[in-house]
Amino acid sequence: MNMNYTAEELAFRDEVRAFLDEKLPEDIAAKVKGFRRLSKEDHQRWQKILSEKGWYATHWPEEYGGVKWSPVQKHIWDDESCRYGVPRSIPFGVNMVAPVIIKFGTEEQKQKYLPRILSGEDWWCQGYSEPGAGSDLASLKTRAVREGDHYIVNGQKTWTTLGQHANMIFCLVRTNTEVKAQEGISFLLIDMNTPGITVRPIITLDGEHEVNEVFFEDVKVPVENLVGEEDKGWTYAKYLLTYERTGLAGIGISKAALSHLKELAGRRLKNGRPLIEDPSFSQRIAQVEIDLTAAAISNLRIIASVEGGGVPGAESSMLKVRGTEIRQTINDLARRAIGPYAIPFVEEELDLDYDGEFLSDENAAPLAAQYFNNRKLSIFGGSNEIQKNIVSKMILGL
Amino acid sequence: MDFRLNEEQQMLQDTVARLVRGEYSFEKRLEFSESELGFSEDFWKQLGELGLTAVPFPEELGGFGGGGVEVQSVMTELGRGLCIEPYLQSVVLGGGLISQVGNDAQKEQWLGGIASGEVRAAVGLQEPQSFYDLNNVETRAENSGDGYVLNGRKAVVIGGHCADVLLVSARTGGDTREADGISLFLVSPDADGVERRTYPTIDGAKGCDLVLNNVKVGTDALLGEEGKAADIIEYQTGRAISGLCGEAVGAMEVACDLTLDYLKQRKQFGVPIGKFQVLQHRMVDMMSELEQARSMAILAASVADEPQSDERRRILAAAKNVIGRAGQFISEKGIQSHGGIGMTWEYNFAHYAKRLVMINHQLGDDDFHLERYAALLQAS
Numbered sequence A: 001m002n003m004n005y006t007a008e009e010l011a012f013r014d015e016v017r018a019f020l021d022e023k024l025p026e027d028i029a030a031k032v033k034g035f036r037r038l039s040k041e042d043h044q045r046w047q048k049i050l051s052e053k054g055w056y057a058t059h060w061p062e063e064y065g066g067v068k069w070s071p072v073q074k075h076i077w078d079d080e081s082c083r084y085g086v087p088r089s090i091p092f093g094v095n096m097v098a099p100v101i102i103k104f105g106t107e108e109q110k111q112k113y114l115p116r117i118l119s120g121e122d123w124w125c126q127g128y129s130e131p132g133a134g135s136d137l138a139s140l141k142t143r144a145v146r147e148g149d150h151y152i153v154n155g156q157k158t159w160t161t162l163g164q165h166a167n168m169i170f171c172l173v174r175t176n177t178e179v180k181a182q183e184g185i186s187f188l189l190i191d192m193n194t195p196g197i198t199v200r201p202i203i204t205l206d207g208e209h210e211v212n213e214v215f216f217e218d219v220k221v222p223v224e225n226l227v228g229e230e231d232k233g234w235t236y237a238k239y240l241l242t243y244e245r246t247g248l249a250g251i252g253i254s255k256a257a258l259s260h261l262k263e264l265a266g267r268r269l270k271n272g273r274p275l276i277e278d279p280s281f282s283q284r285i286a287q288v289e290i291d292l293t294a295a296a297i298s299n300l301r302i303i304a305s306v307e308g309g310g311v312p313g314a315e316s317s318m319l320k321v322r323g324t325e326i327r328q329t330i331n332d333l334a335r336r337a338i339g340p341y342a343i344p345f346v347e348e349e350l351d352l353d354y355d356g357e358f359l360s361d362e363n364a365a366p367l368a369a370q371y372f373n374n375r376k377l378s379i380f381g382g383s384n385e386i387q388k389n390i391v392s393k394m395i396l397g398l
Numbered sequence B: 001m002d003f004r005l006n007e008e009q010q011m012l013q014d015t016v017a018r019l020v021r022g023e024y025s026f027e028k029r030l031e032f033s034e035s036e037l038g039f040s041e042d043f044w045k046q047l048g049e050l051g052l053t054a055v056p057f058p059e060e061l062g063g064f065g066g067g068g069v070e071v072q073s074v075m076t077e078l079g080r081g082l083c084i085e086p087y088l089q090s091v092v093l094g095g096g097l098i099s100q101v102g103n104d105a106q107k108e109q110w111l112g113g114i115a116s117g118e119v120r121a122a123v124g125l126q127e128p129q130s131f132y133d134l135n136n137v138e139t140r141a142e143n144s145g146d147g148y149v150l151n152g153r154k155a156v157v158i159g160g161h162c163a164d165v166l167l168v169s170a171r172t173g174g175d176t177r178e179a180d181g182i183s184l185f186l187v188s189p190d191a192d193g194v195e196r197r198t199y200p201t202i203d204g205a206k207g208c209d210l211v212l213n214n215v216k217v218g219t220d221a222l223l224g225e226e227g228k229a230a231d232i233i234e235y236q237t238g239r240a241i242s243g244l245c246g247e248a249v250g251a252m253e254v255a256c257d258l259t260l261d262y263l264k265q266r267k268q269f270g271v272p273i274g275k276f277q278v279l280q281h282r283m284v285d286m287m288s289e290l291e292q293a294r295s296m297a298i299l300a301a302s303v304a305d306e307p308q309s310d311e312r313r314r315i316l317a318a319a320k321n322v323i324g325r326a327g328q329f330i331s332e333k334g335i336q337s338h339g340g341i342g343m344t345w346e347y348n349f350a351h352y353a354k355r356l357v358m359i360n361h362q363l364g365d366d367d368f369h370l371e372r373y374a375a376l377l378q379a380s
């Protein structure tokens, strides 16, 4: 047993820090750390910097422009980048569709799409869920019928994160209704500018526009946009989901959120003293820090097992459940820390350029909204109930 | 023992229920919320015309001397409708404070209007540094011979943006956190030096922070005895806590109903999701939280208008602690059981969830009241 980083890993950490010290734009980091809104432009600006460094595509083989990091290096990157306030990469292109294209796509697809993901030319979104197909994804109904060298797609996707910015969507569509649900699904790459596609916003409870409905009406998709074989999409979809789940535990994000919480509790007052010195509140913070420490070590254990050649299995489901609960607890405490000021919703203070007087704390405005928004953590990427079903089936044999 | 409402109380609750059902669809609420006023002037008028704003006041003011149970009957239905009118602030708190310690002239001037709904009061008791401790008052009122000069800031005054009269606490003596030396003043929102920073609240209402900058008021603005307001404030916020318990129970009832309906309707894997045991048990837990909250609301109502005592203090702290926790539990678990749909603006569940969590931020959260209760624990 050895819990320390090797000399090479420490050197890598120094390199990461030097890079972030030099290249991470201050305004972007301030937005991330203060839970402010990031614009499409912010994401693109940062992506460009990362791409130039060659650190954008950490799951890709080097031949396609990826960087070959070990799991521990990825972990170091996650830890440091969250601490510095690096925006989370929008995963749909680089971490979701790209690994699928690399593993199952044609050479033309690789040549066409991978460079555009690296350069930021394409913004991808994920078209899996439908109104009737949430947890039961395989029941999806969006239909694709082959006519000559096109598929004609009809149906509806929903909860499409940041679809309003996207020019490409990868979709699971039904190409065969005669067979078992899982066996009639195909994986299609669709240009969002194709006639017949309509994107409508879904506003979430915090008033934000981050998800959408996407409607398909007789949308013509060239057959060369099919990934892999027809009717085999479910296999590819599941392959992608394993990528989605690793990282959903959000250990690095939780660590950053925890230090944000501690700073906040150090500034807010209760009984004339900083809230962080209050016996009951400090115990609440201590409890979540302890739980986070345990989850962080569990995360490292999974990483180490992958390092030695293993595959992250159902263990990552347990970690997703734990990790999201921890993040939600931190959000709960941050909301509590501002007391009565959780109630006002001063939207203009969400803007980093806001130069007026802050109603209470400079970081107060997003806290209650964020608490509500992050209820999503236990719902998406496979709800926590579904994750537990996976664990009981795959690990426990129940 | 009888836990049922008597005939009159039931009629009262039915009246409010009918009004809310008729006037307060979810779509209308969103409109009210987005309006300049932040609620429905028309609905407020109807509360007045039906005598509902007069419920806690004596007969000569058009009321029927209602106590904790009657106020809760109204508040429960307002909670079911997710109503955003400042009933609690104006009628229960504002009216309550003036009724308890106002002199004849002050009662004469304000109570009739508050009871009829023609006048709206708002109450500023918290401050930026106070957290939930209402004895933590830094705002100062200097005696200027012919009156007082007020300086300071009052935080999160719900309904303050549209109030005709503001009731604020300020120090005429003592140190920041002392009970002694706190006084109450009636302040006109139009007085020189009163600045209101208005904002929407995350749960759909409106409020403001009040900045008082050399605000001059006459001696007739002093409400009650100088320096002796802490007990009065504690007593009246106790009544308001009981009212809030009613609102919370109403909102929780609807939140539970919506979730239960959804469990029966929504199908995944070929069956209603209510067939999954994990969701069944969670629904049972939500219902039992609601029952706990109902019980504590009833207990709170029974002491709301009783004379102050440690027993009353304990009960009200306990009740607020329970509804705070139950409200958050039902919100979080309800959203989770709905899946993505529970997070959307278009569906009313999320708005109940937001209100329930914010009730915990009004008049002290569950942690605050747990501490308060612990401090009042009986040795045996």
Ligand SMILES: Cc1cc2nc3c(=O)[nH]c(=O)nc-3n(C[C@H](O)[C@H](O)[C@H](O)COP(=O)(O)OP(=O)(O)OC[C@H]3O[C@@H](n4cnc5c(N)ncnc54)[C@H](O)[C@@H]3O)c2cc1C
Pocket (backbone or CB within 6 Å): A125, A126, A127, A128, A129, A131, A133, A134, A135, A136, A158, A159, A160, A161, A162, A211, A376, A379, A380, A381, A382, A383, A384, A385, A386, A389, B266, B268, B269, B273, B276, B278, B279, B336, B337, B338, B339, B340, B341, B343
């Ligand atoms: C903010 C947000 C962003 C999203 N982004 C995307 C996106 O970009 N692309 C995309 O395709 N999808 C996206 N999703 C969709 C997400 O994957 C689904 O919401 C999720 O799969 C749950 O489906 P559902 O919402 O239909 O809930 P349902 O499946 O209807 O579930 C409702 C409840 O039932 C429970 N449940 C269901 N089945 C079982 C079972 N067998 N056992 C026990 N409990 C069960 C669930 O856990 C949940 O509590 C997003 C969702 C949200 C909220």
Ligand SMILES: Cc1cc2nc3c(=O)[nH]c(=O)nc-3n(C[C@H](O)[C@H](O)[C@H](O)COP(=O)(O)OP(=O)(O)OC[C@H]3O[C@@H](n4cnc5c(N)ncnc54)[C@H](O)[C@@H]3O)c2cc1C
Pocket (backbone or CB within 6 Å): none
């Ligand atoms: C101290 C003691 C005193 C008792 N006294 C009496 C007595 O006086 N007379 C008498 O007749 N019996 C008595 N019992 C027996 C008692 O009623 C049984 O223990 C009880 O019904 C559970 O049965 P079991 O122990 O066989 O557990 P099981 O029924 O085998 O249950 C094991 C576990 O599975 C769970 N489980 C079972 N079915 C389901 C389901 N459908 N869904 C979800 N979870 C489920 C249970 O909740 C439990 O956690 C007593 C038991 C104890 C421990």
